[in-house]
Amino acid sequence: MNTILERLKGGLIVSCQAYEDSPLYGAEIMARMARAAEIGGAIGLRACWTQDIEAIKSVTSLPIIGINKVIKPTTDPVNDVIITPDYESASVICETGVEILGLDCTARKRSYDDIANLIAKIKVNYPNILIMADISTLEEGLHAADIGADIISTTLSGYTTYSRQQEAPDIALVRDLYANTDKPINAEGRYWEPAQVYSAFDNGAWCVTIGSAITRPELITRRFTQSIEKYWQNKQSHYQEGGS
Template sequence: MEQLLEQLKGQLIVSCQAYAGESLYGSHIMTAMANAAKDGGAAAIRANSPQDVAAIKEGCGLPIIGIWKKSYADSEVYITPCRSDVELLFAAGADIVAVDATGRVRPGGETLEALIAGVKRQPGRLLMADVSTLEEGLAAAELGFDLISTTLSGYTPYSTQSKDPDFKLLEELSSSVEVPVIAEGRIRTPGQAAAALQAGAYAVVVGTVITRPHTITGEFAHALRAGASKIEEGR
């Protein structure tokens, strides 16, 4: 566990995710994306679903932070909501599993306390808490999570809403807990990634700007359409 965490210190973790209906969807494509990230210097990969975790683990070889985005009718929690989801990710080869550690109601009434207690019955398993506020991060540290990530800041209605990374939350968590704090969420430039380390991040996760080209393309296309419209208005 200590060796794995040391591998991540000060390093870039690249999130490789695609969803059904998208052009890049498929475990073989995500494995290629992970290898491209590895070639660029990524120290680890964050991947969604047991299928992608297993494929990337075999085809890339970098440490994997596994998640499983699943929707349940009785809960807003969607990042690895249940203990059964965690177990399948570890079985697929995840080195670390990240779960939604917000205070929201979980599917089937399962509690975060019960989830982590059940998972930790097997030693050597690392769990990451995806949180949206300082209070959630402090609670996660008390529960025994091995890492805490700012992933969900801005994705819960009661957390800070911003287009930029939540450096304030990162600084607060880093100075308040003893476990590594991972910066994730809306990091779009190398400068912001470096700033995250300066703010106290143990490591930095970057996803969309590296591995979701259709999203970035859409932003460029939208900006050009808006610019063209202004030109027409000025004529």
């Protein structure tokens, strides 16, 4: 078994990413976020873009899942492949020395043969880097396993129109992948509570990745403020109905 995979088994990966519209945007801030995650016990990190990855590597030795989100003015976030969509976007991430490359392996606007050729080219030129396949359905996960992915991740469940749409994590996809492939499974997407993480492990996850619930304070704050708003609305309704 690959030593990197062994390091990740049973642990938490923290995704440290911020877009330009976030107050936390910037390589130095993401490096601080990554260091904080390591202090908190994370066993791996997920990071985007070369400048962030290089900054993070300067402050921690944790394994990094590197991705390259390519977003253009014409990008359709639902139907276009954004996460490391081609060899050029993959190679610049691999050159940073990441241990794992995150790759969208959904067959949107391309075939599984196209993805297989991309994975094969990456493996020829970067044989020591593992490939994590970001998928949204069981079919995509099984195809990714067959065409050379080393880790299967549920990252994109709910982010494609044809995958399961729900607020909670897609535990069923974790379970189905575990039952149908021997590749390690990374459970990712909408994990907010420890109980959800336990459920992922109970259903076969090798590791769990959490982003927003740890590294996006604006979303964490919004969860609380929206909950408080509902609290006061329910309180008001109760009084209006004659409650005490």
